[in-house]
Amino acid sequence: MTERNIRMGLIGAGRIGIVHAGSINDTKGVDLVWICDPMVENAERLAAQYGAKASADPLEMINSGEVDAILIASPTSTHVELLEAGIDAGLHVLCEKPIDLDIARVDALRAKANDVKTKVALGFNRRFHPQFEGIKQRVKAGEIGKLEQLVIISRDPAPASQAYIAVSGGIFRDMTIHDFDMARYFVPEIVEVTAVGANVFSDYIEEEGDYDSVTVTLRGSQGELVTIVNSRHSSYGYDQRLEAFGSEGMLLAKNVTPTTVEHYSAEHTEQREPYLNFFLELYAASYRRELEFFIEAVRTGDMQSPGFEDGRAALILANAANESARTGKSVKVSL
Numbered sequence: 001m002t003e004r005n006i007r008m009g010l011i012g013a014g015r016i017g018i019v020h021a022g023s024i025n026d027t028k029g030v031d032l033v034w035i036c037d038p039m040v041e042n043a044e045r046l047a048a049q050y051g052a053k054a055s056a057d058p059l060e061m062i063n064s065g066e067v068d069a070i071l072i073a074s075p076t077s078t079h080v081e082l083l084e085a086g087i088d089a090g091l092h093v094l095c096e097k098p099i100d101l102d103i104a105r106v107d108a109l110r111a112k113a114n115d116v117k118t119k120v121a122l123g124f125n126r127r128f129h130p131q132f133e134g135i136k137q138r139v140k141a142g143e144i145g146k147l148e149q150l151v152i153i154s155r156d157p158a159p160a161s162q163a164y165i166a167v168s169g170g171i172f173r174d175m176t177i178h179d180f181d182m183a184r185y186f187v188p189e190i191v192e193v194t195a196v197g198a199n200v201f202s203d204y205i206e207e208e209g210d211y212d213s214v215t216v217t218l219r220g221s222q223g224e225l226v227t228i229v230n231s232r233h234s235s236y237g238y239d240q241r242l243e244a245f246g247s248e249g250m251l252l253a254k255n256v257t258p259t260t261v262e263h264y265s266a267e268h269t270e271q272r273e274p275y276l277n278f279f280l281e282l283y284a285a286s287y288r289r290e291l292e293f294f295i296e297a298v299r300t301g302d303m304q305s306p307g308f309e310d311g312r313a314a315l316i317l318a319n320a321a322n323e324s325a326r327t328g329k330s331v332k333v334s335l
């Protein structure tokens, strides 16, 4: 007997929702059957593209009995409520990061999220980027001996608008959150956080009481050190690098250009095209792989994706980094 396709509903037809709709459509064994967004014309436009139903109300879909799984790609402030509704309806849930900006709200849902037969996955897509995933596998295989230091560099091409910064929850919870998860992908047990924040180029980010540039040092339980470097701008484009240094060598992921073609002339050598523009371009493949892993988990019960606890741990690290940057002291954490 052939297994029937998993019926998936998408919540949120904005920037990242559009990407996920394409991934669901491209993935074998899953049908995109319903798209919800209070801006119903956005839901309808996307639904028409993929032959799905549209609604303004995600709860109508969640309680319809017509979906097996949902993907939550609505604003962060809606995640906890929709996660809970999905869990209560017995659905599998892939939820965009972060779970919430408030750890108390995350903790209130924790027991329920961890006590379900269905799967709850978190959208830390960078774990599925071929370069970072490849390095992780090679570290695990012992290729560089014992991991001693990890360096994560993450700089955006340009800062988001002041309106976005105002409600973002601050750089640690909005931007560094991905890097905290990347750190835990390699070093799951983090015990101490030290962070420094600065305002070096943006007046409006400073006006919002936020930093535009930060560095974070994490200490792992086995003595590993992780350094994260973030900036809200980068004159040469999206800067995403990772270095894993161990007792027997180093693995290094550099930035990605559209092709490997280099130009040589009297003025310069080894000149390449600009880096891939931003996250939608660089991480396109990782959003698809994230979805494939989630569908595989739903089918087999074998959960390889980051889950609720990973989302909670990243938020705890973000809060600790914020405290450290504000107080000038290192902060001990227990994840």
Ligand SMILES: NC(=O)c1ccc[n+]([C@@H]2O[C@H](COP(=O)([O-])OP(=O)(O)OC[C@H]3O[C@@H](n4cnc5c(N)ncnc54)[C@H](O)[C@@H]3O)[C@@H](O)[C@H]2O)c1
Residues within 6 Å of the ligand: 011, 012, 013, 014, 015, 016, 017, 036, 037, 038, 039, 042, 058, 073, 074, 075, 076, 078, 096, 097, 098, 123, 124, 125, 279
């Ligand atoms: N993993 C990643 O790389 C990544 C990238 C971008 C955004 N995100 C996350 O995805 C989420 C959405 O971000 P975005 O940039 O797509 O935002 P967006 O503003 O572009 O889109 C959000 C959409 O959700 C809709 N919406 C609002 N309230 C809703 C509700 N209650 N139910 C259903 N839909 C609702 C809005 O009308 C809008 O169309 C955020 O949590 C963000 O942190 C993750």
